[in-house]
Amino acid sequence: MKYSPLFWPIGLKGSSIYILDETALPQKIKYIKARNYQQAAKAIRQMKTRAVGQVLLVFYALLLSLRKKVPLKKVARVLNAARPTLPFKVLTDMVLDWQKQGLPLEKCILGFLNTLRQKRIRQAEQAAALINDGDCILTHCNVSGLMPLIGEFCRRQNKKISFYVTETRPYLQGMRLTAWELQRSGFAVTVICDNMVAEVMFEGKIDKVIVGADHMSQNGDIANKIGTYQIAILAKAFNIPFYVLCPPPSRLKCGSQIKIEVRPDKELLEFGGKRIAPAGVKGYYPAFDVTPAGFITKHIYLELSR
């Protein structure tokens, strides 16, 4: 099985964490180094890595801090505060619990990461089982290497599939990351702007929607990259199945309790560091939205506890 570099974008070698710089893709495949937890938190805040990359970075930052004998409670506090919508606290609490119980921490963390890897592969396999020969799948943003993996499983089952990807403004993760990883894995992929979703659905081009999620509450509501919610509403309007590759549930009861991160408006008013909007005009950039469970045809769970 081949994996996208985005499937496992973080590594730990010696006393440095290597972070695939997702903001430089697809023009450059470069890794940046974080030598301590503060640099790791900064990379999260600057969106150098996202989605699963952030989860991995939290664990590797804890592991590195453990080896450097930095108090993990302090590390956890800084990491938890990096981005409000992401339930990092669930992860850091788990590690702090292991510590409290006197478990072998390094072994626990590495074991957890290994399980995560296996279960993510299993998640892609489960998604592939929902796909029919000839299906065209619409996706949004980037699901950290899972889309090409779903494609690989389909290929093994002799199902020919293709993809439409929204460009995903303002960071263009769909165009820069998902289209890139699908293309290099040999799948047919077409990029559309975020405002073309209803049109391609109306034209009958889309058979299934598959997206990821950054946060799932107890009731199955999910927070994912801004734009997911409206794709779910459109999928329902056009009777197209809407599948979500979910993370483990957080402790929150429902989606309305998930805090939505509002990022600086210059991230949408500028492009490549140059202002494109008229002077004085302001923008609004909620980075995520919440899709109620009722819009989700099927949750594809990450079964870490099994």
Place this chain on the structure above:
Amino acid sequence: MKYSPLFWPIGLKGSSIYILDETALPQKIKYIKARNYQQAAKAIRQMKTRAVGQVLLVFYALLLSLRKKVPLKKVARVLNAARPTLPFKVLTDMVLDWQKQGLPLEKCILGFLNTLRQKRIRQAEQAAALINDGDCILTHCNVSGLMPLIGEFCRRQNKKISFYVTETRPYLQGMRLTAWELQRSGFAVTVICDNMVAEVMFEGKIDKVIVGADHMSQNGDIANKIGTYQIAILAKAFNIPFYVLCPPPSRLKCGSQIKIEVRPDKELLEFGGKRIAPAGVKGYYPAFDVTPAGFITKHIYLELSR
């Protein structure tokens, strides 16, 4: 009453047509010259002007050709072919009819343009009557100066209003044109990405949607900038009124007969002449979509015949 430069972006002086270059806004307010109908058609194809600007340019190109004694049938053929979704033929046929009837052509064309100007102002006034004090209006793309004019009428009626504008990828007409003309007219305007519509509606930020239309068929279906259809579906889902500033109806019976222009994918895969998409990835760029009449709370007609 103050008018946006986009309200009447074309002029004819001597033997040159002056075209406000909408691709240069908001950084530069510059006018390009067209000295004949071929250059006028080229400006339409290159989207230097759009919406009402294209309609005006068709008339000014016919007027200039008339003065230069170029056969108008030939001119009409070239203009009609410039962009497939726009019903230029209705306009050029009207002028050819006047010619056939032996009417004073120059006087007819100038009279028509004057009526168009008056009726567009009336259209903005009718839209303003639908707005309540405190309303926040979401719009998409650019309606050629009508949004600030609606704002001016509201101001006269002591109604305080504000605007949200989708950036409108890939040409960013919402961010570059609409936000610009609203801002310089003194209205509060916030730009969002095209994928944030459901979220701002969910947050209760939007009271009304008002968009324009490039084509209206006999049954009231409209073709407008790509993205309009999905905003209409979302407005319905959130119970928000969806108003359309319409052009006169074409001869087509319904929206499914409107030919949708598909533009070169490099217009979305490049930004500022530089490729942003991964090498080898293709895009799909339908420039318009059709919103069925059933999604339109109220058509605001341009009553040219009255």
